[in-house]
Amino acid sequence: MLVGELVDLPGLTLVNSGAEPQRSIESAFCCDLLSLVMSRAPAGCAWVTVMGNVNSVAVAVLADIACVVLAEGAAFDDTALKRAEEKGVALFKTDLPVFEAALSIHSMLGNRDD
Amino acid sequence: MSAIELKYAIPGDDFTRAGEASSSIKMRLKQMGFDPCFIRRVAIAVYEGEINMVIHANGGEIVVNISPASTDITLTDDGPGIPDVELAMKAGFSTAPENVRNLGFGAGMGLPNMKKYTDEMDIQSEVGVGTTVRMKVYANAT
């Protein structure tokens, strides 16, 4: 599925559309420790986390992550939002727990337009 | 393409700017048309080094030399130094304080990532003097 299609998933809200809504999501990845994300997150993944600070946006940019999904009702802080706008990083949020958010994305992979 | 040198001063303890030098380096490599996998490896390695200087060394300097065949990265700081480099290189070892752990740092994976994503890595560190990390990534390596 495409980044821009994530809004169609129940409970997911778009926070920042990013520069590449047509980018394909290849996998879902969950982790809150930033350097573990750097180590393990595949390029092109939807990264589900509870870390909404600016460093998550930096990690997403540098590790070629397709989009960040903030789970558990957590909020991106203002610096993170501003940086995501500047860098064109797609952001979503949801009240779902991390696992359920990732599962719902996972179940849609390979469907629809890709 | 001839060789290019980029230099960045990294301020200490400013977590809102963190990753800016790495992002800028990444953008330059992209403009130069390097392979995305190569760029990703350089970007991640520089980021981990950049963040380490911010968190552990009160800032420092990054010098990057880009040539068609490889990119050389040198991170220099005059922070507290690393008493036991071998221990610091172990996955999971971290002295990151509570306030930065709350931001998502402190997995003790930064140095192992730098090793993992580069072809060569060398750390010279002296307690009370500072730390120099040199890394090399070959453009044609997989």
Ligand SMILES: Nc1ncnc2c1ncn2[C@@H]1O[C@H](COP(=O)(O)OP(=O)(O)OP(=O)(O)O)[C@@H](O)[C@H]1O
């Ligand atoms: N430039 C530096 N100056 C002084 N100490 C450093 C420096 N870089 C790393 N260290 C020491 O090495 C340890 C391990 O570094 P490493 O990057 O692997 O983990 P970390 O920074 O603690 O956590 P993270 O997983 O978020 O990177 C640090 O906790 C710190 O004690």
Ligand SMILES: [Mg+2]
């Ligand atoms: Mg580190």
